[in-house]
Amino acid sequence: MGARRAARAIDALRRGWPFRVIATEGALDLIAVESARDPALAAFDSHDVLISGERAVTLKLTNQRAAATPGPVRLSDAADSVAAALAIADPALDLAHPLKGPFRTVPTGGETAAAAAMTMARHAGLLPAFFVRAASGEAETEASADDVAALLDPARLEIAARARLPVEASESAEIVAFRSPEEASDHVALIIGKRDGQPPVVRLHSECLTGDVLGSLKCDCGPQLHAALHAMADAPWGVLLYLRQEGRGIGLVNKLRAYALQDQGYDTVDANLRLGFPVEARDFAIAGRMLELLGIPRIRLMTNNPEKVARLEKEGVAVIERIPLALPTNPHNEHYLATKRDRTGHQL
Structure with a gap:
């Protein structure tokens, strides 16, 4: 209740x-x-x-x-x-x-x-x-x-459905949907390859409509998503956790407001703060719960963000390796990526 x-x-x-x-x-x-x-x-x-x-x-x-x-x-x-x-x-x-x-x-x-x-x-x-x-x-x-x-308790999250989903990176991929009773947004995992007893390559990817779907050049989300899927296909197996936490947890409308502030000269950190939000509002305990439900206690995490490693380990996930994800910049996201490097500790 x-x-x-x-x-x-x-x-x-x-x-x-x-x-x-x-x-x-x-x-x-x-x-x-x-x-x-x-x-x-x-x-x-x-x-x-x-x-x-x-x-x-x-x-x-x-x-x-x-x-x-x-x-x-x-x-x-x-x-x-x-x-x-x-x-x-x-x-x-x-x-x-x-x-x-x-x-x-x-x-x-x-x-x-x-x-x-x-x-x-x-x-x-x-x-x-x-x-x-x-x-x-x-x-x-x-x-x-x-x-x-x-x-907001991630323990309320449960597996709702799963199915085979051939994708460009892997025709044998499986998709798993997670739902909690009162939430409208469902998180998903895409499993690529077959379990071989070794920790999988895991990527935590927060939803980004503008980058993942529309091909926005302001961020690197879309290229990161596709590069991660292909890297998993080249590994024995991997899991993409697609978290419905748009705009680092502030939602799509507020993310677009942050974009408008960036057009006024504020970087991505200051834009979020001016809106009244923390710099990082995502809940990585959700990812820990998804891995628990999938029976995956140890992972090789593909990320440039050391904070994700710390957050997952806090949730009881053993991160045995951090795998960097290096991609070229473009004129529209150079400042954004420099801000992630200089102000939020990303190792680019």
């Missing part, structure tokens, strides 16, 4: 309806700024706005000590309309509204509830910003911080 309550609250969030998040130290009533409408706000009776710590740092509303581990920030009486709140929350409007505030920050009214709300916004693919008030009266939709954690 807990995960279902969280799923219903996320649905309310996307629809612009009020919902409540409950935690031990305080409960909050919230409406997502991005999906809100002024009539709903008028009935909500609060002009306070809750934004993520990353967005607060961008707006210079928190000091550098707090910026090291930013938590949500509540702005008192900050916006009396959806348009005014969007000017605070959406960095696409920063150029049109460069002067913001002055703002007065106040206690959130519940740190755990506020943090859970930010997780819900990211999970819904919305900007992490809310109209907020202390919980009052009855709530039609509510969830606890524990409910949100239950929704």
Whole structure:
């Protein structure tokens, strides 16, 4: 029931309806700024706005000590309309509204509830910003911080279906789909070759519609995907884990917003932070669960990102070898790849 309550609250969030998040130290009533409408706000009776710590740092509303581990920030009486709140929350409007505030920050009214709300916004693919008030009266939709954690628990993931899938790299490949009860997005694994008792070559590939399907030159996702599949075909066997975590976990719409910010001169790291998200929001515990369900405890991981090695080992997967994946750059992704090398530790 807990995960279902969280799923219903996320649905309310996307629809612009009020919902409540409950935690031990305080409960909050919230409406997502991005999906809100002024009539709903008028009935909500609060002009306070809750934004993520990353967005607060961008707006210079928190000091550098707090910026090291930013938590949500509540702005008192900050916006009396959806348009005014969007000017605070959406960095696409920063150029049109460069002067913001002055703002007065106040206690959130519940740190755990506020943090859970930010997780819900990211999970819904919305900007992490809310109209907020202390919980009052009855709530039609509510969830606890524990409910949100239950929704995201990778242990809920199970194998839903599997089938033979001939692909360009291997005509004998098998595809396996994974599903959890309340999630709309299904993760998949593509198994290439036959088990031979040795650890397979494994690639964690996060969904990238623009790169994988449309051939975007802004990233290297599409070429990485195809190169990894062919490398697995040349190995005794391999497993591609295709994770439905677009835009490093912030969703397609927010990734496109980050692209627009990159066109203004921000790199991929700063674009995510200006949107109010962590630099890395993917959940690699999902990959650990998928490998567990496939009965694969030891792997040779194909990645340029040492953080993936650390995250998988934290989940109990033995990474016996890291295999680099080197590909040429193009004029559109040179800066992006340099940023991954210089700011996120990728070994290119």
